Amino acid sequence: MRCAFGLVLALADRFRHGRSGRAATVAALAAALASVGSLAGVLDTISIVSNSGSDETYSSDGEDSTIIFRATWVEKVSVRGANLIFVMGDEEREAFCPQTGDCDTCPVFNFECTYEVQPGDLDEDGISIQPASVRPPFAGSITRNNSNINQATCTSAEVGECTYAGLSDQAGHKVDGGPAETEEPTDPGAGEDEHTGRTASALLGIGPPEIGTIDGADDVDYYRIDLAGSATVTVATAGPTDTRGELLAGNGALIDSDSDSGPGGNNFSMTAALEAGVYYVAVSGAPGGYALTALLADAGDQGGTAASSSLLTLYGAAEVAGVTAIGSSALLSSVGSIDEAMTDLDYFRIDVPRDGTDVTVRSAGSTDTAGRLLDSALAEVAAEDGGDGNFRIETMLDAGTYYLEVMGETGRYRVIASGSDPDCACAEEEMAAGDHGGTDETSTLMPIGPPLTGEIAGADDADVFRIDLAGNATVVFETAGPTDTMGVLRSGAGEELASADSGGPAMNFGISAELAPGVYYLEVSAPPGSGGAAGSYAVSAQLGGGDTDHGDTAGLSTLLPLYSQDDVDNIKPQALLSTAAVIDAAETDMDVFRLDVPEDITDVTIRSAGTLDTFARLRDASQMELEMDDSDGAFRIETTLDAGVYYVEVGGHETGRYRVLAWGDSQVECDCAGDGGEDDDGS
Structure with missing residues (x-):
């Protein structure tokens, strides 16, 4: 599926004390990064231009199934796809606004956004569009005179410059999509693309690759990168599929794009010096699979002691097979460099999570290398000199910390570590949680x-x-x-x-x-x-740095850890688990947090702490509201969620500091008894 990349018309009066009536509201028009001006004098009107038929009601199965919104501008703008979020009845929906013209920079005075009515949609009062102050979008790429448009200058003091005329309830635009369809739950692993949309983006870490699939010409996969500090990062694909990549700032502004600088000339590769923050990678292209990596600029030489060693990821057998099927196992390897033959030593740290893990550690490349595997006391466990080429060590290891020592002829090489997958998919790691080593090597x-x-x-x-x-x-x-x-x-x-x-x-x-x-x-x-x-x-x-303000869009959201009930019970004070935040402007400043839930049927609690009077909404990855709490004082939301990406939007009725904490455990029990699913009678 293609998720719109650009403008979002956010909801008017999102927060306060809930919605009144069944009126559908639309507010907030803006887009990415820095702008040369506000929206004043640019956006003129937003209107509904579709025909709802003789009964003035849109259905889900006729010619009147499409709702069309039109945004009219005083000056020409260019659009690269956009989402218009509106409310139908009591629930949010998205209308898609495609690219204007036949190119990325073809300006127009107006563009249209469409929504196909679905079974279960209902709005008996008719759609309304209310005037409201502009709130930030969740994505954005709308330009005027080659400059991105946003509401950077639309502060609370200048909010009047960023408003537009609304419409009262439009009785001629009611909605009745008929009974909602029921579907059997699908297995997300059965070929379903889970990376679609920035708000549903997969988390991409530095190092390990992610596997994705392009389903067609309109499919775009999004990945989120969270940088804790400033660094130079290279983002690239590998594999047989022709891919195009875009590196985006957290607010959707384009940083770089590429389609042919990667391996084979059909993959992309982009390198950029980035500050700490949130970034996204958009992957599109021809249908097929690909592997995506984000890597720090690699000097090639590794630490010369165990204490200064580089981390070497221990990949599972299934991960290695998956990446190899798409591209090359080189994507899983770390690069090293021998500067002086047989005297320069490189060290890598390997953390094994479970007892009885069959581990393979090997080198690759044209440099003649030898390897020694050491335990945390630096005693030799296994060694292999590789003959006239690469080494390969295969052994069974218990849970713990190990080190790989590499030496050889001068030159660059690659090293990869893989381990057997656990017999039970939900087996817990066996590394000690409360007792810690007293040396750097056993840390x-x-x-x-x-x-x-x-x-x-x-x-x-x-x-x-x-x-x-x-x-x-x-x-x-x-x-x-x-x-x-x-x-x-x-x-x-x-x-x-x-x-x-x-x-x-x-x-x-x-x-x-x-x-x-x-x-x-x-x-x-x-x-x-x-x-x-x-x-x-x-x-x-x-x-550090003292900045406790957070992004006010899903694109710029802060990751909110989901702790377990045991964490909450055992770690005191709970302030250590919570994320500090600040409300700068009552009623208008919003902090948005991203919450990743790993398992289905997870009982989740999200709450604020402190003296500040806060309110919050929980939304899914499509920005549909799931829960809301505006109790006096701190908010508290308790609900059951399936695996996926969610967002918590927090505001305050006053200015000040607060903390937010989330925890939850899945009701799905892990069965690692290893009895093969037999009944008690052995049948």
Whole structure:
């Protein structure tokens, strides 16, 4: 399916105390990145120009099944596809606005957006379009005089410049689509394209590839990249399919595009220096499969010690087979470089999540290499010199941290690690969750954002955490809990960068540091003079800078972690789990958070905390409203969701700071008993 890439006409009066009546409302017209001006004098009217038939009612099965909206402009604009979001009855719908003319930059005075009435659609009062202040779109690519149009200058103080005339209820434009159709649930893995649309985009991490399929000429797949710090990133496809790529800013502005700079001349490759933030990759082209990767600019040389090692992803057998079928297993590999024959050593860290994992580690390329596999104590587990070419190590490993040491002749090489898939698809990882190693080599990987729990056993005990930073960023390290703690931050080379035994809540430490891309270690222990106090704690690494304002569109939304009930019960205070935010303007400033739910039938709770009077709406990936709460004080939404992408829009009746937290567990039970599904009687 093709998801419109551009303008969104957002809903008027989205928040406050719910909708009144069944009137359909349309508000908010704007688009991407920086603009030379506001919408004043540009947008004239939005109207309904379709014929609803003799009964003045649109149906789902006749000639009167298409609703057509027209946006009329005072000056010519160019459109590259757009979505017009309106309300039909009590639910949201989207009308599609295609590209204007035969080219990306063909300007027009007006363009039309169409919606095909579906069974179950109902609006007995007729569609209305209300005048309203412009709110940001969820995507955008509308230009005037080669400049993107948005409401960057439409602040709350200038909101009058960004309004347009509305229409009262149009009795001649009622809707009755008939009874809603019921469908059997489909298996999302059975060939269904799940990457369609920016608001339903798949998350693309730095490193591991994503597999996608282009279904036809109008199909566009979207992927979201969240950069924690500034970095130079290369985004590219591989495989037999002819693909075209666009790299977009979070608000939809085009950064770069390409169709033939990648492998084979039929794939795209784009490299850009990016600041911390949200970005999207749009993939289109000829029908067929492809593999997409986002990689940091690669210097080629890896760390010369285990402590400064590069992370080597352990891919599952199914992942390797899937990527190999589309393109090449080289997409799963990491690049290394030997600078001095037989003396330069490169180290890679491999984390094995489960006992009894059959692991294969091998090199590829024209450089003669040898490899040694080491455990976390740096004792040799296996070795292979590769003869006159590449090495290949095959062994069974239990859960834990391992290191690959590579040496050889001078030159560049690639290395890949793969492991057997678990017997049970929902088997949990067996890595210890509460006890952590006390050295750099036995350290626990710590992500940016979600906290980890630990326990100090006494004066001689220390827990060490490894942080891999992809870009330049200010990072705040902090503990919380009842235990007196001290923190020491070191570089991958062992240099102490900072230490503190205070600065956090109560007896906890806080460290803020400006860091370049690389490997860092945080050591947590009892401070001198504390008598070796023992106890539990929670530790986190958060992006600093003091900016707690978040994007006000789905495209610029902040990722909101979905914690488990156990996390909420065991990690105290819960403020460590929550995301800090601020409302700058009462009733008008909105913060949007993206929530990814991994499993069906998940009981989800989303709430705010603090003294601020907040309200919120929960929307699905199509921006249809699912839940809303505007209770006095903090909001709380409790609902059951299936696997997918959702958005939480938060506003306030007053200005100030608040926190937001989401958690949930699936009702689907994991059956890893391994009995093959037999009944108790063996039948």
